[in-house]
Amino acid sequence: MPRRHTAALTAAALTAALAVAVQPGPASAACNPDARDLRITYQPVDHTVADAQYHLARLTIDNNDKRCALDAAGWALYFNAVRQPGAVLGGTAGDTARKQLADQGLSVARADAAQSGDFYTLKPAAGFKPIGPGQHRDIAITFEVWAIHKSDAPAGWTIAYGDGKPSWVPAKTLLDPADPKQTTAWSGDKRPVETAGTRYAANTSPKLDLTLRQSIVPQPLSARASGGSVAIGGRSPVSAPDSLDGEAGYLRSALTDVASDKGAPITLAVDPKLDVDRDGKPDAEGYTLSTTKDGVKIVGTDKAGVLYGVQTLRQLIPAASYKAAAGRHRKATVDVPLAEIADAPLFGYRGLQIDTGRHFETKQTILKFLDLMSFTKLNRLHLGLTNDEGWRLQIPGLPELTDFGSQRAFDLKETGALHQGMGSVNDLGGGDGVSGKAKNETEANLGRAPAYQGFEQNTLNFVGKGSGYYTVKDFEEILRYAAERHIDVVPELNFPAHARAAVQSMERRYQRTQDSTYRLLDPADTSKHVSVQYYNDNLANPCLDSTYKFLSLVVSEVGKMYQRAGVPLNRLNLGGDEPPGPQENWWSGSPACKANPETAGKSGEELKELFFSRYNEIAHGVAASTAGWEDITNPTTKFRLKGFAPLPWQNVWGWGREDWAYRFANEGTPVILAHATNLYMDLAYNKDPDEPGYYWAAYVDEKSTFTYQPYDVYANATEDRWGNPITPNPSWTKLTPEGRKNILGLEAQLWAENGKAPGIREYQAFPKLLGAAERAWNRETPAPDKMDAAWKVFTNTLGQKTFPLLSFYRPVGLSGTGVNYRVPPPGAKIDGGTLSANVRDPGLALEYSTDGAKWLPYTGPVKVGAYALTRTRAADGRTSRISQVGLPAWESGTSYQPGALVRYQGELFRAARAGTGKVPGQDAGYWTLLQ
The missing domain is CATH 2.10.10.90 (Seminal Fluid Protein  PDC-109 (Domain B))
Structure with missing residues (x-):
């Protein structure tokens, strides 16, 4: 983010930028409007009022109640906002924003007693004029920085009358992509909004005839088709040693899902000396797959390699067979091509991080992702179990962590739950203090069934699991399911920052029992700090013995879960990211730190190092190794941890940490790459306001992940996050040949701020995760000058092969079919009344309409007149968002x-x-x- 500078903005100047014109009808003090008859509409209208600091928005309150006015007093609206309202800020800017609202008879303040986080209230003040029945009011209001995507909108709106309980108020957001004031974040934002025209110019991949090797994701080292096919089925005889019972059972289940009868025999075997690349050394996780008229044979260097051979075999099954099975018309057998395939991975660590703290995901969703990870040959699930907004794992002995810390509710004093956050409480369920919520996702989406092919209004209306946790039994089931797929689950217990759920849970424990054994804060601490997410009380205190007793108990219980599941805990992630600023204030006001001889006189950085030294030692009591975010250690200092691998993530071009990964690796520290510019899958696909997600580091799509250069990340530094061209800084440290040996692998990141439903999570992850899997597995990362040709092949693979498979994909051992991958909207243009259209991934079908009612297949240029609508259709019938041309x-x-x-x-x-x-x-x- 550009450095913030002060600007004198008058309330009059801001308000003048937005006309507040609708006059109220006659007020009625005898009643209050039904909450559902109100509607809040948010629309950013001007980003030029304070360049890179604030934007002006229109907040419209519609009163559709036929009897009652929204009165001049006696009510309060509540909401969450990822951008702080200007009225809660200090200084001249805050004064200006408060006066702007006061001139309209309104005020905004933080809603919760702790004044911590993203929860706000809008109330009438002196001079507010009632909004009569059938009337609406446009309110001029400022929010920090920018809001150029609909998912930036305030969410989770409720209204409370007097001392009554809050009720849901339907909300929506508008953002006009044709208005530069709405879509240009600041004067340095040079990135164009994505349109049908920009897509048409960018979609340059011709349709290609794919080889067998090019039909598989990730691409194997070698694959040769010999012509012909062999039939296999769910009752094909499977020959395997006892040690491969799990892999054989997985294969039988996978085949039974698509074919019912007996086919050619299949043999599974392990050869520890298997040398796939013929360099004289065995290739861990490697395999060979041979299909002949006599049957199928899969040989792995190890058990994992055998399973990856099975996953490749699954990709050889025609999509039509999966489609038939999804329609409950399983074929007797399925034909797979006769072929010889040999394969082995680039990296031993091929990961996916799923954040369950910001929004919870059910066990079923995690299991589905695990099977999809195995399908794409990923082998590490980094499971984020704790964050400010939620603690998601039951810990015997500390019930408050889940009784309180896993719950979000309308609870201003946070007596029984964390306060509402990120527009979410207990999803659309009850028991969270919000009444009158929508009965289902369609109602929450203002009457439209959500497709989750872009932003949906229901994400503003309490669709999102703010509450939930995994029981011990749930977690152990996840561990076993993952182990069957040769996936290590790396649990993250994030400390000392991002620990609000834990800190506040232990405070509730202390308040209930007066037992400070596991207390995480010093009640006399006067330190002042604030996190990126506006929390001022999310930091565990490293000077308290109780902090380490807490960590010891939690880590010990997690270790026991792995033991009971029969699964080794190979790595535990310590977290450690984003300590709140400023650093000198972390614990400077803590009497406990001053009184403890071990911590007295230490700086904030020294206390952080002390904390992680002890935490790392505790973790190594149950885990073979540890990991954590780059914030824990720093290549510019000497502090290092035993058996620890950092995840460098904040490589945003121009921010100063671009080369941290390679500096770590060159010095001998093992590294897991997690670069935000290419691997943060929760970031929006592109600059279309209807694409959900943040964009603080970059826009990330499947091209970002596919073209990622693990050993030369600077090759990806072609433009900054605002679309301005850049060139790599020659002072950035380059990776040495010895340093390459310390790159353990890479990890794609799926953060959950905007991941409020399983369909959204899948939309964010696919096809981005396929590009990441390609770079993690495929040993032949194309050089920058060869990448464009490789990209064109990859788009064809997706459109012709992978997408049809995912459309009817069934996770082994689970119910349900299909993956909600993103269906790319078409590119299109009209020239002389003739429509021309194309698609990023050749093989997907295109449709067009001239009236919005009748859709026709697009097969080539066609006369339409001045305008048309276009969309892409997937094999399962799902369609992309509509893309208009000339409307x-x-x-x-x-x-x-x-x-x-x-x-x-x-x-x-x-x-x-x-x-x-x-x-x-x-x-x-x-x-x-x-x-």
Whole structure:
């Protein structure tokens, strides 16, 4: 983020940028509007009012109640916001924002008693005029920095009248991609908004005839088809030694899912000396797969290699067979090509991190991801179990961690749960203090069934598991399921920062029992600090013996879960990221730190090092090795930890940590690559306001992951996060040949701030994870000058082979089929009334419409007139978002006939009735929302 500078902004100047024009109707103090008859609409309207500091937004309150006014007093709206409202800030800017609201008879403040986090309240103040029945009010309000994606919008709106309980208020957000003031974050933002036209220019991959090797993701070292095929089925005889019972059982289950009858025999075997690349040494996790008329033979260097051979065999099964099975019409047998395949991985560590702290994911979702990881030959699940917003693992002996720390609710004093965060409490369920929530995801999506092919309004309306945890039994089942797929689960217990759920849980324990054995804070600490997420109380104290007693108990119980599951705990992640600033204030006001001879007089950095030395020692009591974020150690200092591997992540070009990974590796420290610019899958795919996700480091799509250069990350430094061209800094440390040996592997990251539903998680991960898997497994990373050709092959592989498989994919041992991968919207242009369209991944079908009602297959340039709608259709029938070409903006003075298409405030509409001056989205009955 650019350095913030002060600016004198008057309330009058801000308010003048947004007309607040609707006059209220007559007030009625006798009643209050039903919460569901209210609607909040948020729209960023101007990012130029304070370049790179604040943006001006329009917050519209619609009162659709037919009897009651929203009165001049006696109510409060509550919400979460990832961008702080200007009114909660200090200094001149805060004063200006507060006056701006006061001039409209309103005030905004933090809602919770602790004044910690992202929870706010909007209340009427002196001079507020009631909003009468059928009326609406536009409010000018400022928020920090920028909001150029719909997922930046405030979420989780409720209203409380008097001392009553809060009720859900439906909310939506608008953002017009055609308005530069809405989509340009600041003057340095040079990245264009993605449109049908920009996609058309970028979609340069021709449709290719794929070889067998090119049809598999990740690509094997070698694959040769010999012509012909062999039939296999669920009852094919499987010959394997007892040591491969698990792999044989997995194979039988996978085949039974798609074919019911007996086919050719299959043999599984292990050869510890298997040398796939013929360099004279065995290749760990390597395999050979041979399919002949006589049957199938898979030989692995080890058991994991055998399973990866099975996964490759699954990819050889035609997508049509998976489709038939998904439709409950399993074939008797399935044909796989006759072939010889040999394969082995580049890295031993091929990981995926799933954050369950910000939003919880059910055991079933985690199991599905584990099977998909195995399918793509990933072998490390880094499971984030703790964060500020939630503790997600039952720990015997510390029930408060889950009774309190795993729960989010409307609880301003946080007596029984953490306060509402990130727009989420207990999903759409009850027991969280919010009444009147939507009954299902469609109702929460304002009446439209969510497709999760982009932003959905229901993510503003309490779709998101703020509450939940894994029982001991759940976690042990996850461990066993992962082990069957040769995946190590790396649990993350994040300390000392991002520890609010734990810190506050132990405070509730102390308040209940007066027992300070596991207390994590010094109650007399006057230190002042604030985290990136605005928490001021999320830091465990390293000067307390009770902190280490807590960690010892938790780590010990986690170790016991692995023991009972019969699974080794090979690595434990210590967390350690994003300690709140400023550093000198971490524990400077703690009497406990001053009184403890071991900590007295130490700086914040020295206390952090002391903490991690002890935490690392505790972790090594149960785990063979440890890991943690780059923030724990620093290549510019001497502090290091035994048996520890850092995950360098904050390589944003120009921020100063671009070369930390290679500096660590060159000095001999083992490294797990987690570079945000290419591996953070929760970041938005591109600069389309309808793409959910953040963009603080970059935009990340499957091209970002596929073109990632593990040994030369600077080759990816072609532009900064705002689209400005850059060149690598010659002073950045380059990776040495010896340093290469210390790159353990890479890990794709799936953070959960915006991952509020399983469909969103899958949309964020696929196809990005496929690119990451390619770079983690495939030993032949194309050189930069060869990457474009490799990328064109990869897009064809996705469109022709992988996407159809994922459409009907069934995780082994689980119910349900299909993966909600992102279906890319088409590229398109109209020239002389002729529509031309293309798609990123050749093999996907395209459709077009001129009226929004009838869709036709697109097979080549076609006459359409001045405008058209386009979309992509996947093999399972799912479609991409609609991409419009040439669609006119709505005009108030134009008379529209039924069937007319317009765009308005970033949404697409079709006229249902004739009319003039009827506003889309406001005048009911005249317009139908298409998207």
